[in-house]
Amino acid sequence: MAIHRAQPGRGGEQNPRFEALPPLSLYVHLPWCVRKCPYCDFNSHEANGELPEAQYVQALLRDLEHALPLIWGRPVHSIFIGGGTPSLFSAQAIDELLAGIRARVRLDADAEITMEANPGTVESERFRGYAEAGVNRISVGVQTFDDAALKALGRIHASGDAVRAAELAARHVGNFNLDLMYALPGQTVDLALRDIEQALALEPTHLSAYQLTLEPNTLFHRYPPALPDEDAQIDIEEAVHACLAQAGYQRYETSAFALPGRQCRHNLNYWRFGDYVGIGAGAHGKISLPDKVLRQIRYKQPKAYLSAVEQGQPVQEEREVPLSDMPFEFMLNALRLTDGFELSSYAERTGDSMASILDALDAAQAKGLIERDHRWARPTDLGRRFLNDLQAMFLKSV
Structure with missing residues (x-):
């Protein structure tokens, strides 16, 4: 299975130059669900029969070694x-996974x-086992009450x-x-506020509140449900945001709300580039080296992924990010943050010159x-409100 490598940039383009590499996180994808949700466009697959837990955990660790x-x-x-639904995996499997990661x-x-x-x-015993394995933050996919x-x-x-589930977490x-x-069919x-109030009563440290969208390649996209109209969607969103703010949750990203000091550190690392x-079936990665930034994608189908790992080639696609793409890729993430970004962080995280984005910053400010x-x-x-238009201002034609 050969890796498909896309070519970086166009003739003569310079490479990034990093004085220090960005912080590093690890994403692990467990792709199985009990049933595929009609709105979901993630790489998830219905579990048919017993999950290959032990085989998959070992594949993940070999993938990490690669x-x-x-x-x-x-x-x-x-x-x-x-995922998928990681909580389909036993506490023992998660313990073996995290122990293997720590060893590597x-x-x-x-x-x-x-x-x-x-x-x-x-179930209670499973949550206790996850915590004993080292999991110190749980994200519960409630969607609505x-x-x-x-x-x-x-x-x-x-x-x-x-x-x-929230009480156990x-x-x-x-x-x-x-x-x-929110903005669900008939809502x-x-x-919507009843949902938020019930969530707040459970005293989470963090809430992700986002509008239902009809993503391509989903059942809902092919057979769309009747959603609230645009004005109603705006009214719902504004009411949800106001309720969370009143309860002391700070909106620090487009759809992320946290009590002070409880922002998701992993997701912040994404948004700060x-x-x-x-690792895992269909997982994406971004890795900076002293003179380039690589993006990788693992094989998507679980069986294909397991086979590729066995052959020592879990990465299906790898490409270098051209320097001309850095402004847009950085802003695609950083402008989702309510506080935006420190100007000096652009050069630190991209290896590109700050001068390359000054014209676009001036135009966006104007x-x-x-x-x-x-x-x-x-x-x-x-x-x-017009985030897509704002981010697009940092696209460069090459």
Whole structure:
């Protein structure tokens, strides 16, 4: 299985130059679900029969070993175990996975280790085992506490399961996120706020609240449900944001809200254009070297991934990021942050000159899409509303 390598840049383009490499995280993808949700466009696959836990964990560790030459000596600041539904895996499997990771990389003593869990696959002993294995942050995929809406979304759990999962996360881990969606089929402002209020009653440290969108290659895209109209969507979003702000949750990214000091450190590293190794079926990675930035994609189908790892080639596609793409790739992430970015961080994280984005920054400021001073640039309310247009201003034609 040959790696498909895309060519960097065009004739004569310079490479990045890093004085110090960005912080490094590790993403682990566990691709199986009980059932594929009709709105989901993630790389997830329905589990048919018993999961190949032991085989997959060993493949993940061999995959990580394959990546080690690119990250020798660099500390790993966070781990995120996503999916799919990682909580389908036993506590023993997660313990073996994390122990194997610790044996292979320099994991910070206080590293944030997040694991996603779905309420329909939760039990007390399993959560206790995850915590004992080293998981210190849980993200629970609630989506909504409305049973009728859960059925419409194709979820396998009921609202009572979601409450119990949150309570178990609080008991065994303490630091936990609840994922919520709004602007659901038939949802009103009152129904959306009822969801938020029930979530707040569970006292999560973090909330992800985002609008349901109809993504390509999903069942909902082919057979779209009746969603609230655009004005109603705006009303719901504004009410949700106001309710969370009043409860003391700071909106630090487009759809992320946290109590003070409880931001997701792993996701912040993405948005600040840090590095991450991605292992597992379909996982993406971004790794900076002294003179280039690599993006990698693993084989997507679980069977193909396991076979590729066995042959010592888990990476299906690898490409160098051209220097001309750095402004857009950086802004695609950094402008999602409410506080924006420190201007000096652009050169630090991209290896590119700050001069390459000054014209675009000036143009965005003139349109009222960003505000900036000698140290920081951040999106305005208008910029957040038209975020795609703002990010596109940093595209370069080559």
